[in-house]
Amino acid sequence: MHKYRSMISTINREIIPENWYNVIPDLPEPLPPPRDSKNDFSSINLLNRILPKEILKQEFTFRRYEKIPDEIMEQYEQIGRPTPLIRAKNLEKALDYKGKIFYKYEGATSTGSHKINTAIAQAYYAAEEGVNGVTTETGAGQWGSATALAASIYNLPAQIFMVSISFKQKPLRKTVMNLYRGNVVPSPSNLTEYGRKILRENPDHPGTLGIGISEAIEYALDHNYRYMVASVMNSAMTHQSVIGLETKKQLELLGEHADVLIGCVGGGSNFGGFTFPFLPDHPDTEIFATTADEVPKFSKGDYKYDLMDSAGVLPEMRMYSLGADFVPPTIYAGGLRYHGASPSLSLLINKGRIKSDEVNQDEVKEAIKTFANTQGIIAAPESGHAIATTLKYVKQHKDENKTVVVNVSGHGLLDLSIFGDSK
Amino acid sequence: MKNLIPYFTLGYPDNETLLKFLKNIPVKKINYIEFGFPSNDPRYDGPTIRASHKIGNENFDGTSYRKIFDYFHENNIKMYSLSYYSDIRPKFKEFIDYLKMLNFSGIIIPDLIIDYFAESTEIIEYLNNVKFEYIPFFSPATPDAIIKKISSMTDSWIYYGLQPSTGIDIPYEIDYTTERINSLIPGREITYGFGIKTENDIRQLMKNGGSGVAIGSYIEKMLEKGDENGFLEYIDRIRGVLDE
Numbered sequence: 001m002h003k004y005r006s007m008i009s010t011i012n013r014e015i016i017p018e019n020w021y022n023v024i025p026d027l028p029e030p031l032p033p034p035r036d037s038k039n040d041f042s043s044i045n046l047l048n049r050i051l052p053k054e055i056l057k058q059e060f061t062f063r064r065y066e067k068i069p070d071e072i073m074e075q076y077e078q079i080g081r082p083t084p085l086i087r088a089k090n091l092e093k094a095l096d097y098k099g100k101i102f103y104k105y106e107g108a109t110s111t112g113s114h115k116i117n118t119a120i121a122q123a124y125y126a127a128e129e130g131v132n133g134v135t136t137e138t139g140a141g142q143w144g145s146a147t148a149l150a151a152s153i154y155n156l157p158a159q160i161f162m163v164s165i166s167f168k169q170k171p172l173r174k175t176v177m178n179l180y181r182g183n184v185v186p187s188p189s190n191l192t193e194y195g196r197k198i199l200r201e202n203p204d205h206p207g208t209l210g211i212g213i214s215e216a217i218e219y220a221l222d223h224n225y226r227y228m229v230a231s232v233m234n235s236a237m238t239h240q241s242v243i244g245l246e247t248k249k250q251l252e253l254l255g256e257h258a259d260v261l262i263g264c265v266g267g268g269s270n271f272g273g274f275t276f277p278f279l280p281d282h283p284d285t286e287i288f289a290t291t292a293d294e295v296p297k298f299s300k301g302d303y304k305y306d307l308m309d310s311a312g313v314l315p316e317m318r319m320y321s322l323g324a325d326f327v328p329p330t331i332y333a334g335g336l337r338y339h340g341a342s343p344s345l346s347l348l349i350n351k352g353r354i355k356s357d358e359v360n361q362d363e364v365k366e367a368i369k370t371f372a373n374t375q376g377i378i379a380a381p382e383s384g385h386a387i388a389t390t391l392k393y394v395k396q397h398k399d400e401n402k403t404v405v406v407n408v409s410g411h412g413l414l415d416l417s418i419f420g421d422s423k
Numbered sequence: 424m425k426n427l428i429p430y431f432t433l434g435y436p437d438n439e440t441l442l443k444f445l446k447n448i449p450v451k452k453i454n455y456i457e458f459g460f461p462s463n464d465p466r467y468d469g470p471t472i473r474a475s476h477k478i479g480n481e482n483f484d485g486t487s488y489r490k491i492f493d494y495f496h497e498n499n500i501k502m503y504s505l506s507y508y509s510d511i512r513p514k515f516k517e518f519i520d521y522l523k524m525l526n527f528s529g530i531i532i533p534d535l536i537i538d539y540f541a542e543s544t545e546i547i548e549y550l551n552n553v554k555f556e557y558i559p560f561f562s563p564a565t566p567d568a569i570i571k572k573i574s575s576m577t578d579s580w581i582y583y584g585l586q587p588s589t590g591i592d593i594p595y596e597i598d599y600t601t602e603r604i605n606s607l608i609p610g611r612e613i614t615y616g617f618g619i620k621t622e623n624d625i626r627q628l629m630k631n632g633g634s635g636v637a638i639g640s641y642i643e644k645m646l647e648k649g650d651e652n653g654f655l656e657y658i659d660r661i662r663g664v665l666d667e
């Protein structure tokens with residue numbers, strides 16, 4: 001058991017699970033099904049033309065375990081799985097914490113975040129179907145980068161709609177996506193009817209993820225492309241379970257038990273992927289989902305049926321939502337600006353199994369700094385939210401000797417501008 | 424005999440056409456029949472049946488159906504109501520009394536365990552007490568533990584929807600579906616519905632232990648066209664497949 005000290009990394013391919021985990025059959029109550037947003041046509045049927053068949057199956061499956069195809073397994077190794085689980089000893093010391101802090105580091109993948117875990121799977125199934133290409137929206141650019149790389153691996157063209165304000169703020173992200181052979185345009189764009197309509201009304205529209213989704217779907221329908229689902233929907237949540245399944249195995253090898261799990265929530269995919277695999281056999285583990293103060297979906301949003309995209313092309317889902325036309329303030333973490341959250345996560349929050357936390361921008365910045373100057377990792381602003389909750393928790397439970405595990409969903413090396421004005 | 428359960432939304436496409444169809448149903452070929460009481464918000468139904476509720480709501484007139492309900496009852500065809508709890512909740516007990524007075528045998532409530540889970544135990548116990556069958560409605564999104572718990576509260580047949588809503592077309596895997604449900608609640612009478620695609624699917628469902636099928640959207644389309652012959656042929660054909 002003591003062969004491993006404080007870090008478990010790529011020594012062992014067996015750490016990558018053979019199956020993804022799907023939480024639906026283990027939920028405490030039935031998951032409300034998606035619902036058509038318009039009366040006279042089936043947006044659920046429309047999914048047949050938007051998503052690869054296999055993804056659609058995974059969307060509605062009750063199968064607890066879904067075998068990871070060998071081809072995807074191979075690519076998981078190529079992009080750096082398993083990712084390390086590291087005990088943050090320097091941080092523990094700096095905080096004078098009696099317990100243990102571990103972090104799972106998804107920033108170690110080739111694209112620098114967890115997003116590649118599902119991008120690989122979706123691009124693989126799309127390529128198997130022989131479609132013309134893939135398309136998606138991106139906020140901060142992490143998802144767009146993952147989509148571009150995954151498409152490049154399977155030789156598919158990728159059309160990416162990047163939220164306009166982020167496109168302007170993060171020019172380096174575009175360079176990354178271009179290096180991965182992705183085509184990127186600011187959204188709203190002139191490539192779709194929906195984008196053109198919005199631009200006519202407001203040529204300087206800053207864009208939202210909801211608009212980007214609507215554009216990508218329209219593009220997919222018009223070009224026989226498939227739409228890549230960044231988060232929220234069940235298939236993406238399932239693919240991300242590699243994070244939690246690896247973490248479980250790594251903790252087991254270290255002889256540790258997770259008392260507390262913490263992650264950040266945009267749509268919920270890194271969070272669900274990290275925490276859901278613990279649900280069946282860790283009934284006493286405390287679980288915290290962190291959002292930004294400025295996007296308070298769990299405290300101020302309603303648990304209701306709402307649109308996933310602004311145009312209302314996709315079915316409605318029952319989820320915590322601030323409204324599909326919610327335009328959030330510009331915050332550091334573009335990836336946390338989404339108005340809703342995955343239905344399965346929403347249900348678990350509603351039932352009280354998962355607790356939520358909100359942190360403000362100053363706390364996030366401080367957390368990223370603390371993490372950087374102790375552990376050396378510069379976390380993504382999104383992940384900074386989870387780290388901020390971790391610091392808060394540890395300070396409040398200083399003498400409790402608990403094992404806290406936080407998911408650091410990505411690195412922030414392309415987001416350094418947020419520190420531009422700090423001394 | 425395997426169950427063939429045709430579904431009709433009351434009042435659709437109009438009372439006259441529907442009554443004409445109902446009167447000519449070959450009573451030897453079906454044993455259960457399901458009636459949708461028009462809902463203001465049939466949210467777990469697909470576009471075809473949603474549309475039928477809207478029209479049914481305008482037309483439905485309870486007294487027109489008294490004779491046909493008596494006729495089915497006399498011919499030992501069990502009648503079930505499909506009702507949304509959101510509609511009947513304010514007058515739930517009165518509605519159950521009304522259905523009993525009409526000689527209905529039970530009720531399917533698609534939104535009960537989804538949107539009103541906290542009330543479901545009490546509702547099911549009430550129905551058990553007044554000896555009115557509660558037909559559990561499950562789908563791929565129903566968690567394992569819920570399927571077991573809700574099934575154990577009744578001994579009636581189970582309605583399993585293959586799709587997230589009626590009459591739509593998401594890929595499903597029959598063998599996995601039946602394997603799952605058979606292993607969770609072995610020995611129970613399970614009727615499949617919600618978007619069954621082909622006769623071969625019906626064969627496979629029956630081969631894997633299914634007790635019957637419910638058909639809805641397809642019938643609504645024939646009602647809309649007034650295609651009574653098509654309807655009778657369809658019933659014949661499905662009966663044939665079930666009897667193989």
Ligand SMILES: Cc1ncc(COP(=O)(O)O)c(C=O)c1O
Binds near residue numbers: 269336382409
């Ligand atoms: C690094 C990182 N973490 C978290 C998120 C939030 O998304 P999700 O909640 O789906 O994990 C994003 C989204 O862009 C991201 O880039």
